[in-house]
Amino acid sequence: xxxxxxxxxxxxxxxxxxxxxxxxxxxxxxxxxxxxxxxxxxxxxxxxxxxxxxxxxxxxxxxxxxxxxxxxxxxxxxxxxxxxxxxxxxxxxxxxxxxxxxxxxxxxxxxxxxxxxxxxxxxxxxxxxxxxxxxxxxxxxxxxxxxxxxxxxxxxxxxxxxxxxxxxxxxxxxxxxxxxxxxxxxxxxxxxxxxxxxxxxxxxxxxxxxxxxxxxxxxxxxxxxxxxxxxxxxxxxxxxxxxxxxxxxxxxxxxxxxxxxxxxxxxxxxxxxxxxxxxxxxxxxxxxxxxxxxxxxxxxxxxxxxxxxxxxxxxxxxxxxxxxxxxxxxxxxxxxxxxxxxxxxxxxxxxxxxxxxxxxxxxxxxxxxxxxxxxxxxxxxxxxxxxxxxxxxxxxxxxxxxxxxxxxxxxxxxxxxxxxxxxxxxxxxxxxxxxxxxxxxxxxxxxxxxxxxx
Amino acid sequence: xxxxxxxxxxxxxxxxxxxxxxxxxxxxxxxxxxxxxxxxxxxxxxxxxxxxxxxxxxxxxxxxxxxxxxxxxxxxxxxxxxxxxxxxxxxxxxxxxxxxxxxxxxxxxxxxxxxxxxxxxxxxxxxxxxxxxxxxxxxxxxxxxxxxxxxxxxxxxxxxxxxxxxxxxxxxxxxxxxxxxxxxxxxxxxxxxxxxxxxxxxxxxxxxxxxxxxxxxxxxxxxxxxxxxxxxxxxxxxxxxxxxxxxxxxxxxxxxxxxxxxxxxxxxxxxxxxxxxxx
Numbered sequence: 001x002x003x004x005x006x007x008x009x010x011x012x013x014x015x016x017x018x019x020x021x022x023x024x025x026x027x028x029x030x031x032x033x034x035x036x037x038x039x040x041x042x043x044x045x046x047x048x049x050x051x052x053x054x055x056x057x058x059x060x061x062x063x064x065x066x067x068x069x070x071x072x073x074x075x076x077x078x079x080x081x082x083x084x085x086x087x088x089x090x091x092x093x094x095x096x097x098x099x100x101x102x103x104x105x106x107x108x109x110x111x112x113x114x115x116x117x118x119x120x121x122x123x124x125x126x127x128x129x130x131x132x133x134x135x136x137x138x139x140x141x142x143x144x145x146x147x148x149x150x151x152x153x154x155x156x157x158x159x160x161x162x163x164x165x166x167x168x169x170x171x172x173x174x175x176x177x178x179x180x181x182x183x184x185x186x187x188x189x190x191x192x193x194x195x196x197x198x199x200x201x202x203x204x205x206x207x208x209x210x211x212x213x214x215x216x217x218x219x220x221x222x223x224x225x226x227x228x229x230x231x232x233x234x235x236x237x238x239x240x241x242x243x244x245x246x247x248x249x250x251x252x253x254x255x256x257x258x259x260x261x262x263x264x265x266x267x268x269x270x271x272x273x274x275x276x277x278x279x280x281x282x283x284x285x286x287x288x289x290x291x292x293x294x295x296x297x298x299x300x301x302x303x304x305x306x307x308x309x310x311x312x313x314x315x316x317x318x319x320x321x322x323x324x325x326x327x328x329x330x331x332x333x334x335x336x337x338x339x340x341x342x343x344x345x346x347x348x349x350x351x352x353x354x355x356x357x358x359x360x361x362x363x364x365x366x367x368x369x370x371x372x373x374x375x376x377x378x379x380x381x382x383x384x385x386x387x388x389x390x391x392x393x394x395x396x397x398x399x400x401x402x403x404x405x406x407x408x409x410x411x412x413x414x415x416x417x418x419x420x421x422x423x424x425x426x427x428x429x430x431x432x433x434x435x436x437x438x439x440x441x442x443x444x445x446x447x448x449x450x451x452x453x454x
Numbered sequence: 455x456x457x458x459x460x461x462x463x464x465x466x467x468x469x470x471x472x473x474x475x476x477x478x479x480x481x482x483x484x485x486x487x488x489x490x491x492x493x494x495x496x497x498x499x500x501x502x503x504x505x506x507x508x509x510x511x512x513x514x515x516x517x518x519x520x521x522x523x524x525x526x527x528x529x530x531x532x533x534x535x536x537x538x539x540x541x542x543x544x545x546x547x548x549x550x551x552x553x554x555x556x557x558x559x560x561x562x563x564x565x566x567x568x569x570x571x572x573x574x575x576x577x578x579x580x581x582x583x584x585x586x587x588x589x590x591x592x593x594x595x596x597x598x599x600x601x602x603x604x605x606x607x608x609x610x611x612x613x614x615x616x617x618x619x620x621x622x623x624x625x626x627x628x629x630x631x632x633x634x635x636x637x638x639x640x641x642x643x644x645x646x647x648x649x650x651x652x653x654x655x656x657x658x659x660x661x662x663x664x665x666x667x668x669x670x671x672x673x674x675x676x677x678x679x680x681x682x683x684x685x686x687x688x689x690x691x692x693x694x695x696x697x698x699x700x701x702x703x704x705x706x707x708x709x710x711x712x713x714x715x716x717x718x719x720x721x722x723x724x725x726x727x728x729x730x731x732x733x
Binding site: 019020022023027029033034038041069183231233235258269272382384386389392399407 | 578579580581582637645647651652658659660662664666667668673676677679683684687690691694695720723
């Protein structure tokens with residue numbers, strides 16, 4: 001039983017250690033990613049029904065093709081790639097452990113005999129004397145240096161450098177894991193929301209993008225003002241929100257934010273994302289007396305009272321009601337007021353901004369109409385918390401350094417033989433490298449030139 | 455604007471260079487190759503001068519941003535980088551036939567920028583989303599990578615022509631040795647891969663400061679990742695599985711196809727990078 005289980009384990013490990021799996025996974029990820037750019041993602045069902053018909057819609061939905069990058073099978077592919085990468089790397093690291101950690105014995109001089117990159121010259125000094133002259137240079141050029149006496153009474157100098165570059169590829173693999181882990185942390189412990197704040201108003205709750213749920217922040221955000229500047233061409237040049245953060249009513253931070261210049265407070269980042277206009281809270285109202293036809297106008301804001309002439313009563317402006325409705329029909333943004341006639345009951349008056357003559361329907365003694373509303377802006381803010389970002393950024397740095405080291409640094413080993421030769425020495429320098437071997441001959445030539453000068 | 459006129463002239467210098475490289479190869483006139491190299495170098499000098507002139511012009515117009523903000527400007531930079539990479543390869547290999555396959559790419563990029571009616575060569579002010587120090591880092595790294603992939607594409611194409619039959623024809627026979635082409639495909643892909651990685655990373659960091667997310671599966675982001683996957687496949691196939699030759703060359707062509715789609719094709723799809731089309 002144990003034997004079969006371990007053989008299953010071995011087969012699994014072998015499967016995951018295969019480079020063929022890596023190539024298949026990379027190409028599958030590429031191919032399915034293409035699909036996700038061809039099918040619009042996260043649209044409304046109606047859009048998809050129009051595009052693919054009902055059957056097509058249900059089929060594609062069953063395959064999660066409308067939120068492909070977050071589907072279980074896409075994440076499974078990413079997970080498989082991660083496992084593949086860990087198993088492959090672990091196998092290779094354990095195989096190369098001695099090489100990676102520098103525990104390899106000093107190689108035999110014969111190992112360098114077949115090296116392509118080599119240079120030879122003669123020197124009048126004896127090997128021992130020559131060694132003393134060239135060893136310091138060798139030690140400067142190579143990290144690890146070993147000296148041996150050869151059977152023929154000569155000397156053999158071994159040098160190696162760039163051994164650490166063999167770790168580069170594992171740094172890249174580790175960086176991919178960091179990116180995945182960072183992404184996971186972000187989706188588990190972060191949030192991604194937005195909020196629209198009219199100028200002058202304060203909010204403490206935002207709406208989350210994925211779920212539509214509302215989330216209460218540990219602080220309130222007040223938008224003091226929003227401004228948009230334009231170039232002469234009419235293209236926008238700057239969106240600026242003047243924000244104040246408040247904790248328990250106390251101001252804790254005041255700052256302007258721009259696109260590309262967000263604000264961070266207590267791990268939550270606030271970005272300038274969009275803007276729009278709203279009716280302002282100040283309104284110019286007209287009061288038309290049915291009896292005399294006289295029109296009285298008055299600028300008001302919520303809370304203001306107006307004693308209408310001709311004894312038509314008192315009007316109190318109560319509030320601006322966004323997206324109001326009248327007997328169940330939406331009428332858009334509307335002001336709400338209370339008209340208190342000299343006699344009789346007070347009535348609530350609805351004054352939709354879009355329909356200035358709406359109040360005529362009430363057939364009252366006085367018709368109240370919205371003449372002019374000062375527009376004001378609201379700022380659209382993106383509000384995020386992503387504790388995975390530092391992990392992801394660490395992954396970015398590791399990936400760049402790893403890629404550079406993997407591709408542009410080589411593990412080089414050099415063998416220098418100093419053999420007795422007619423009272424002097426015959427010197428043979430040879431080098432090997434694990435990559436970029438094309439650069440070796442010139443490196444050997446350069447080192448040989450330096451050695452000859454000693 | 456003077457820079458646009460200078461760039462139109464550069465287009466024809468690149469065209470001349472491409473023509474000379476091709477003529478030298480097709481009609482076997484090695485004498486023309488040196489002339490072609492000189493034309494490429496003169497074109498690159500003019501391209502560079504126009505780039506910096508355009509930068510200065512944007513200051514004179516009161517905008518003051520690097521000329522890397524729209525399709526026209528990126529094509530100008532792309533063309534210059536292709537020629538630069540090509541000249542470096544030419545110098546390192548001592549082989550001047552390679553230009554027959556890379557100089558035309560630079561010419562096409564700049565001709566498309568100069569002649570396409572859909573591409574405006576006007577200097578436009580930066581919209582708020584592009585006002586960032588990351589703009590230069592992101593565009594420069596991406597296009598150095600793309601240029602290396604473009605030259606790798608030319609070299610791989612040469613490899614496929616050179617090795618098509620046991621005994622190559624006279625034209626294919628004058629192409630560089632397969633070993634050289636195979637080696638340089640790899641080198642250029644490695645170089646391009648490092649810069650593509652840097653380009654994606656700078657883009658991600660920028661996206662995080664502008665939009666509050668480092669990755670959002672926007673089509674352009676996704677396609678840059680697809681490109682990355684293709685070249686990562688190539689590198690793993692070569693370095694670990696020991697693939698060589700034609701299969702690697704084919705992957706390099708596929709990779710450059712992905713580059714072109716990331717660059718041009720994505721504009722047909724909706725996404726946040728859409729300001730590129732209005733260039």
